[in-house]
Amino acid sequence: MAITRSQTQFGKEMPSFDQAKPGYDRLVNSIKSDDIHPNVIQYAEVAVTVAEMLAIRATPKTLIAAPGAGYALEFVSAVFIYDYAAAFTETDDNLAIRYTDGSGATVSLTLETTGLLDAVADKVSTIQPLATDVLVTANAALVLHNTGNGELGGTGSPCRVKVAYRVHATGL
Secondary structure, three states, X not given: OOOOOOEOOOOOEXXXXXXXXXXXXXXXXXXXXXHOOOOOOEEEEEEEOHHHHXXXXXXXXXXXXXOOOOEEEEEEEEEEEEOOOOOEEOOXXXXXXXXXXXXXXXXXXXXXXXXXXXXXOOEEEEEOEOOOOOOOOEOOOEEXXXXXXXXXXXXXXXXXXXXXXXXXXXXX
16 A cells, blocks of 8 residues: 555654655655754764874864754764775874864763774774763764874874764753
8 A cells, every 4th residue: 555645554644754845855755854853863974084183182073063052962873984095103092072172071982093093904983872871062063082192193094984963952
């Protein structure tokens, strides 16, 4: 049985798939991202250049921009992609995702860079959220930060970070 209206087989309204709404694209039977409720999990892919990686302790890389007044970001997970061209040299330099900048609250577990950024082949790793509650910072960006004691060295390789996140209305 084909469903041709904005209802399920059980008669419940599904306004996000309403063909009368402006976001509905009849050609591909999809909705546009502007019409998705903001607290649905969203995804972004961010390129991180070698120069940005070499300075990531002093200048954390913005992954998701601050959402604006009255909103807060929730970090869900990320995938870190190391596209090998040349290895970084590192000592105690690990990565984490934080709010705002290098001094903001940490929202992820630490990504161990030994065996990742000094590898001589492409590598992919996950970055998981903290297992404990996180005090959310309203209207703050999510950034990638080097939590170690110094900057990365070496020639390095470009990287990409695929981030899953939610935007929550705080009313504050």
